[in-house]
Amino acid sequence: MIICHVCNAECEDGAELCPVCGADLTAVPAEETANETVIERPTLLATLDDVVSAEILKDMMAEAGIPYSSDSKEETMHITFGGSFAADDIYVDESDLEAANKIYEDFLNSEPQFDEEFFDESENGEE
Known part of the structure; x- marks a missing residue:
């Protein structure tokens, strides 16, 4: 497996x-x-419980050229359809924290827009 x-x-x-x-x-x-590297002075940027959101944030960090390291928690919650979700800690170097926080802020601000677009389409019968 x-x-x-x-x-x-x-x-x-x-x-x-x-x-x-x-x-x-x-x-x-x-x-x-x-894009994952050994961070000399690791500083926690975010802990995300949604695996997909964690991957999106990592992609945004990579696109910006900010090295990161992630640590998935071993405790997973298995859902009846067979998937699982695990908390993911994302670390950046202390020197990159300010730029990484800006990217994280942009990421958080973009999530409601996606939710609104998805729910608007669902309510109108579009998929």
């Missing part, structure tokens, strides 16, 4: 795609560790 890097679902050995979220399991090692 291997664990999906996006949703933490258990997948069959040799599987190319996660059966829960559809993530590409073959591209995980190089992609997942490419």
